[in-house]
Amino acid sequence: MYLDLTMPLDEKTPVYPGDPKQQIEQIATVAKDGWAEKRLTFNSHLGTHIDAPSHMIEGGKTLDDFPIETFIGEAIVVTLGDISAVKKDDIVFFNTNHTKNAYDPGFFQNNPVLSTKLAEKLVELGVKIVGLDSFSPDKEPWPVHKVLLAHDILIVENLVNLDQLLGKRFMCYILPLKIKDGDGAPCRVVANV
């Protein structure tokens, strides 16, 4: 069975305060043009997306510096309080339930955060991707982003449905838009459970 861990992309998808909002426009319709087509405008870090090292690290790797295998692997969902089941090369997802508030005015405030110490422990363990069901694992000035990205550990943000997988291990497919030199990209995330 497959479970979709991706937030829908629409006019409501929340945008970090200060960033320009997305636009979705119907530029052709079957009735008038013979086919339907939309024109989309959005930031590379909208909705469920992945951060490359170059998002925060000057001269850091972009998404196309990683082989496609990087985005596929064994994932485990844990809480911020217990990472004892995490192993080398894991994709680690933290269940915080914060994206359940994605459409509330307070979404970008009071988000649960990883400590820098926890981020360093994940580096030590040698995980390959860290994700969570919140817009960020930290707050400005982004200490956790910097620790993880400096070690080429990718970060997946705005996941959903993690509560359904708490404590489980599964194959996970985190497939980003193939944007050249991407500092990040929206991705579709699917769990095989």
Added chain:
Amino acid sequence: MYLDLTMPLDEKTPVYPGDPKQQIEQIATVAKDGWAEKRLTFNSHLGTHIDAPSHMIEGGKTLDDFPIETFIGEAIVVTLGDISAVKKDDIVFFNTNHTKNAYDPGFFQNNPVLSTKLAEKLVELGVKIVGLDSFSPDKEPWPVHKVLLAHDILIVENLVNLDQLLGKRFMCYILPLKIKDGDGAPCRVVANV
């Protein structure tokens, strides 16, 4: 081993004649803003993408009408001349090598096409997705699109690297951007071979 069947998205990605071109803009940099971010503007049918029935059929299903399992399954790569190995529920990819010309001026002319008869045969066989390494399985007025989409068979266009998989069967992951009411969406396509 995984093989990426996706075309890169950049300024050069070819756009169907008459459609507006994509724009990729660096709206923030680490040096100036503390993080790097791009702003992307493009059509829902740019690059390697999937067509939903609503792309050509008035009132047809959109991408979010399909369960996530639709986008994952057993795929086979065949030629336009021989579909004898194709089975019910297959993802069928036709190797034409036409996307090798993607950056040539003649790309949108003289594309290899499926016959309407072949499209009807695929409907009869009960395949779930038809894809190819060209921008379209047909030419205006799009008879093959209409036969397949009218039967809720999705179409994947602008694949690459199919020549490496000719005659092979493999699990394939065709994960589109989760655009609400999508008449189509860019997708990342990965073969497990």
